[in-house]
Amino acid sequence: MKSKVLPAVPLLAAGTIASPAGAATVSVTIPRVAVAEYHKPYVAGWLEPADGGAARTVFVWYDIKKGGNEPGTKWLVDLRSWWRKGGRSLRLPADGVSGATRAPGTYQIPLPANLPAGQYVLKVEAARESGGRELVSVPITIPGKGGSSSGKAELGAVTIR
Amino acid sequence: MRFNSLLAATAAVCSAIATPALAHSQWLLPSTTILSGTGNGVTVDAGASTSPFFADHVAMNLDDVKVWEADGTEGKIDNPARGRYRSTFDVMVDKPGTWKIGVEQSSVSGSFMLDGEMWRVGSMRGRPPMGAGLRPGAPGGEAPGGRPGQGGPGGPPPEGGRGRFDPAHVLATPADIPANATDVKLSERISRNFIFVTADAPTMTVFKPVGKGLEMEPITHPGSLVADEEGQFRFLVDGKPAAGVAVTVVPGGKRFREAEEAQELKTGADGVLHVKWPIPGMYWLSAELDDHHPGDPRAAERRMSYTTTLEVVAP
Structure with missing residues (x-):
């Protein structure tokens, strides 16, 4: 059982994450795209309280290693919804939140354990160099009800359980 | 013939009075208004044309373009260049x-009569006044009683039959108007044309009203506009909400659609303008009062105008 659960939880940039019992987890699929010039997408996920209020960034994956005149942070604005909803006021790198871009595959990210109970919309946005941009929204209730939705081009399934 | 010459005279007067901004809109087009980090810049096109952002008429003069950094201190422009159709x-x-970039101009212009002839005050369409200034023979100059425009060394002689104005009959400022002038008609013009560029989180310092003329205070920040949310901007005249x-x-890109999609709107009693965006893109917004x-x-x-270019992103 142990070996079945653990590999599904990737290591985030900050290092180890322990998903507390009962905390929700979101799984995000980055689809394989058949193009000659492929760059791994920038992806961000955040929670918006359904009744308004400040958004909370759950994760953001970008080119953390690229420096120089055009550092990887330069293109974070291409995640235009996330940028407007909170990315622009987030200091990066952010412990437990920011990390490197990911290859196509399915990744499990725990939602913050200290989320106040209530209704939220989880949003996941992906933007790819020489590619497209897509936003997927999944309404959820904490604690309890998860949900699922799927993108068409830049994102696959986004599932919260 | 008589009708024609009357028409010509009327046209000459009208063209002198009409505000050129109505025919050809001045626009500033930034490459982007939203930046991540402080290692980036924007490049801005500046021109005037019938359809905003199409560089097909004249380039904008960059001499008066200023930069206000986010804290209000003066910044600078780099690499200014003037092309045939756009600067x-x-x-x-x-x-x-949030930085503010653009032009703020204030001038007084108009006309007066002296010895049965019409004089103009202030520059026309941004050109320096021809034969302007106080010269011997000009009104208020050293030759009292001398007929204006005659004997003055500057300016060509009056041309008969071409409009009402002798090109030499132009004064630079209202201060030069002689005491015996009659029918003095002056109007003040305050025009502003600003764009706003935001690096990282948006700030409000550059929107602090100076309290003079027509100004805009955003309720929805220009760095946060999105096509499926209404834009709200409060207009102020002399620092107070400007109704009506x-x-x-x-929206830019008129050539690529059927309709102009121009919206003619009015501010409410609270001075607030509500704008719905039919499409994402760069918008030219211009207020007149x-x-x-x-x-x-x-x-x-x-006469006051306030013009801005707004970037509205897709949701």
Whole structure:
């Protein structure tokens, strides 16, 4: 059982994450795209309280290693919804939140354990160099009800359980 | 023939009075208004044309373009250049927050009569006044009683039959108007054309009203506009909410669609303008207001305009 659960939880940039019992987890699929010039997408996920209020960034994956005149942070604005909803006021790198871009595959990210109970919309946005941009929204209730939705081009399934 | 010459005279007067901004909109087009980090800049095109952002008429003069950094201190433009159809310049946005870039102009212009002849005050269409200034023989100059425009060394001689104005009959400022002038009609013009560029989190310092003329205070920040949310902007005249201000909102890219999609809007009693965005993109927004409260006591009326370019992203 142990070996079945653990590999599904990737290591985030900050290092180890322990998903507390009962905390929700979101799984995000980055689809394989058949193009000659492929760059791994920038992806961000955040929670918006359904009744308004400040958004909370759950994760953001970008080119953390690229420096120089055009550092990887330069293109974070291409995640235009996330940028407007909170990315622009987030200091990066952010412990437990920011990390490197990911290859196509399915990744499990725990939602913050200290989320106040209530209704939220989880949003996941992906933007790819020489590619497209897509936003997927999944309404959820904490604690309890998860949900699922799927993108068409830049994102696959986004599932919260 | 008589009708024709009358028409020509009327046209000459009208063209002198009409505000050129109506025919050809001045626009500033930034490469982007939203930046991540402080290592980036924007490049800006500046021109005037019938359809905003199509560089097909004249380039904008960059002499008066200024930069206000996020904290209000003066910044600078880089690489200014004037092309045939548009000017261009860069601004390095090296501090976080919202920067203001653009032009603010204030002038008094108009006309008066002297010895049965019409004189103009102020430059026409941005050109330096021809034969302007106080010269011997000009009104108020050293030759009292001398007929204006005659004997003055500057300016060509009056041309008969071409409009009402002798090109030499132009004064630079209202201060030069002689005491015996009659029918003095002066109007004050205050125009602003600004764009806003935000690096990282948006700030509000550059929107602090100076309290003079027509200004805009955003309720929805220009760095946060999105096509499926209404834009709200409060217009102020002399620092107070300006009701009933006529505002034109035009999305760029007119050539690539059927309709102009221009919206003619008015501010509400609270001075607030509500704008719905039919499509994402760059928008040209221009507000005009005339009143009779000029800052210059010699002017009878005041014409004010406030123009901006707004980037509206897709949701």
